[in-house]
Amino acid sequence: MGTSWVQLSETLTGRAKEKRIPLMGQFELTSRCNLQCKMCYVNNSASDIQAISRERSAKEWIQLAEDAGRAGMLYLLLTGGEVFLRQDFREIYGEISLMGFNTHIYTNGTLITPEIASWLGQRPPSQIEISLYGMSPDTYGKVSGFTWGYERALRGIDLLRSQGINLKLRMTLVQGNIHDSERFAEFAQERGLEFGYVKYISPRREGCNTYPEAERLSPELLAEFEMNLDKHFGFEEPKQFEHFALGKALDASPFDEWNVESCDPFYCTAGKCSFWSTWDGKLTPCSLLDSPAAFPFENGFLKAWSALQALCSSIPVCGKCSECPLLQECWTCPARLKNETGFFDKPAPYLCELAQRIHGNLKAAQKL
Amino acid sequence: MKIKEGFMLREIADSWVVVPVGKRVVEFNGLISLSESGALLWQKLENGAAEEDLLKSMLHEYEIEEDAALADIRDFIRTLDEKGLFE
Ligand code: SF4
Ligand code: SF4
Numbered sequence: 001m002g003t004s005w006v007q008l009s010e011t012l013t014g015r016a017k018e019k020r021i022p023l024m025g026q027f028e029l030t031s032r033c034n035l036q037c038k039m040c041y042v043n044n045s046a047s048d049i050q051a052i053s054r055e056r057s058a059k060e061w062i063q064l065a066e067d068a069g070r071a072g073m074l075y076l077l078l079t080g081g082e083v084f085l086r087q088d089f090r091e092i093y094g095e096i097s098l099m100g101f102n103t104h105i106y107t108n109g110t111l112i113t114p115e116i117a118s119w120l121g122q123r124p125p126s127q128i129e130i131s132l133y134g135m136s137p138d139t140y141g142k143v144s145g146f147t148w149g150y151e152r153a154l155r156g157i158d159l160l161r162s163q164g165i166n167l168k169l170r171m172t173l174v175q176g177n178i179h180d181s182e183r184f185a186e187f188a189q190e191r192g193l194e195f196g197y198v199k200y201i202s203p204r205r206e207g208c209n210t211y212p213e214a215e216r217l218s219p220e221l222l223a224e225f226e227m228n229l230d231k232h233f234g235f236e237e238p239k240q241f242e243h244f245a246l247g248k249a250l251d252a253s254p255f256d257e258w259n260v261e262s263c264d265p266f267y268c269t270a271g272k273c274s275f276w277s278t279w280d281g282k283l284t285p286c287s288l289l290d291s292p293a294a295f296p297f298e299n300g301f302l303k304a305w306s307a308l309q310a311l312c313s314s315i316p317v318c319g320k321c322s323e324c325p326l327l328q329e330c331w332t333c334p335a336r337l338k339n340e341t342g343f344f345d346k347p348a349p350y351l352c353e354l355a356q357r358i359h360g361n362l363k364a365a366q367k368l
Numbered sequence: 369m370k371i372k373e374g375f376m377l378r379e380i381a382d383s384w385v386v387v388p389v390g391k392r393v394v395e396f397n398g399l400i401s402l403s404e405s406g407a408l409l410w411q412k413l414e415n416g417a418a419e420e421d422l423l424k425s426m427l428h429e430y431e432i433e434e435d436a437a438l439a440d441i442r443d444f445i446r447t448l449d450e451k452g453l454f455e
Contacts, residue, residue, distance in 0.1 A: 008385070008401045015381040023381065074380050074387070074399075100376035100387040102399060123390045126397055166397055 012074065016273035021072035022305050024274035026287065027064070029092065030055055030081035031279040035108055036145035037133060039174050039215035041205045041288065041339075042279075046085055054280045058088040060297055062095045064277065067301035069099050076101040078125075079287075081279060084111035090119065097123045104129065109156030110149050117156075121163030129168045130157055131198075134176070135183040143176045143215075161191065169195040173225065174215040178232075181225075185233040199226065200331055202288050203339045219350060223357030227365065264317070265334040265344060271312035275305065283308050288335035318345040329362065330355035369445065370416035370455045377402070377410055386410065395452070405430060409444050413454075419445075 016023035031044045032051050044051040056064075065076065076096065083089055084107055097103065109130040120128075132153055134140035141147030160167055169188045171181065181197070188195035201216035217225065225232055266272065271285035278284060282293035283304045292311030294304035321332045324347075332351050340348030374392030378385050384407035386400035402410055408429055409422055419441060426437040448454060 008383070008399055012381050012383060012385070015383070019381060021381050072380050074378070074385065097393075098389050100378050100389055102387060121394070124393045124397070126393065164394065 009075075013269065013273060016072065017269060020309060021273055022068055022275055023072055024075040024077075024269060025065075025068045025073045026077040026079060026274070026276045027061060028079055028081065028277060028279045028287070029061065029083050029089070030086050032085050033080060033082040033108070034085060034110060034146075035082070035133070035149055036210075037143055037172070038145075038210050039143075039172065039201050039212040040210050041202050041212060042081065043210050044081070046082075051279075055086075056279070056281050056297060058086075058091040060281075061092050064296055064301060065096045065099055065101070067296070069101065071302055071305060074102055075104070077104045077106065079106040082108055082111065084116065093125075094123070097125070102126045106131070107156075108133075108144075108149070108153060109160070110152035112156035112159050114159055117159035117163050117165075120160065120165060124163070124165045127166045127168055128160055129170055130160075131170050131172060132184060132187075133172065135180040135187060139177050139180050143174060157191065157193075161193075167193050169193050170198060171195070172198040172201070173217060173222075174201065175217060175221075176215065178217065178221070178225070181232045182234040200336070202336060205288055205290055205339065213350075219354035219357050223354055223361055226358060227361045264313075265315050266312065268333065270335070271308055275308065285312055286335050288339055316345040318347060320345075320347045324355075326352075326355040326359055329358045369413055369418065371410065371413045371448070371453055372455050375400075375414075375453070377407060377414070379407075384410075400451075405440065406444060409441065413448070 012023060015021070028042070030051075031042050032046050032048055033040070033043050034046045036043065036045070065073075078093065078096070083105060086092070093105075103125040105125050105128045107128060107130055130153065132140075133143040134150065137147040137150040140150035140153070157167065157169070169184070171177070171184045173181070185195060199222065201212045203212055204210050216222075266285065268286070274286070276284045276287050276289070277296065278290060278293075281295065281297040282290060283296045283301075284290055284293050285308065292308065292315070294307035294311065296304035299307070315334055318332070318334075318337055321327060321330070321337070324330065330351055331354065332348070334344045336351060337346060337348050338344050340350055372392070374389055376387050376389050378387060384402040384404065386402060388396045388398075405426065408425060412422055412425055419438075422441045423434070423437055426432060426441065427434065430437070432440075
């Protein structure tokens, strides 16, 4: 019993990756959200009838959790859209919370009522991560479309805190809220909460009314931000939140483990020991991708999981990236390349410029 | 001795892991990793077992000296006790 949690997660992840055990599952319960952030990669409106009709039922999600659990899923993320928009969230989570997973929930926190908070307090997930889009009604409104969201999110945070639920705050960095980064860090510290930020914004994954490219930071600004985290957050460096799949092993450069010769484009856990299940029922390697996809609700989880392995193995490695002198500083990965360029193996101008800027900044600071 | 309700022992990727479920996460938010013999003892303790039952199972399952087995069992029980895992 001497192993620490981190050590245990690392051991399990390493072994699961090797043996292709689906250790980490991510269930995107809905694509709908009560906010309308323009940088979101999947966002339908809260009352979108068509989207509602294509969502999978509570029963189906519960069954999926059961099947994935039997196949070895230990870590489970419930996310959206906004999960608390689902009328049957309690039915889903109530069952899942008894199945023996280490469960996380992502939410914007604005739909948390005293009743929901106390219900969650009686069966808390391991952690709830709340996204904050600004530190004033004005900024929050500019980024998410609704100024009232600010007070509601703060209320949600305090309600969940009062239940003793383990919370983490995250900020998605965009042009409209970058000036609030220090205030955000102060707020997290005042509340005694861990915090992190999402630094890479992907072009949208599927057709919806967002245009992330117009909202995200320019490569120049982002590279500068990365260089000066202490200045922008005022004090300690926050954790970076790439996403759940990578979050468990982000300390080292991801490329340390990447074997280019193996013809495997994924250096992360995607499709090896982690999977994403989209709101309409596709099994994909990660949140950014809606293809390659397998179909667990039609064919069963195990079949879909092995189909996904086969599909992932046919994804090409980007030859230019694998030989690129900037690889160590670059944020390239198959999903990002695909969303940026439409191809898995085509360098993305945004990422190339970012890598050049990061490299230049590090060189100027003589860290290289 | 009996382990509290609300813990699930799972075998994942050749490891034994105990996960708190439902309400239990309030007081224990984390995972416990067990060795194979730890998992054996845990399974016995889930249903309630005395030291001699545990010893019997250990001796039955493993080629181990009685003294060493007993020391391991006491160690294991102490750790569980310190973590407040017994009823
Ligand atoms: S995206 Fe551009 S900078 Fe990054 S590794 Fe590929 S070619 Fe190099
Ligand atoms: S493919 Fe890219 S975006 Fe997807 S999990 Fe891996 S690193 Fe992350």
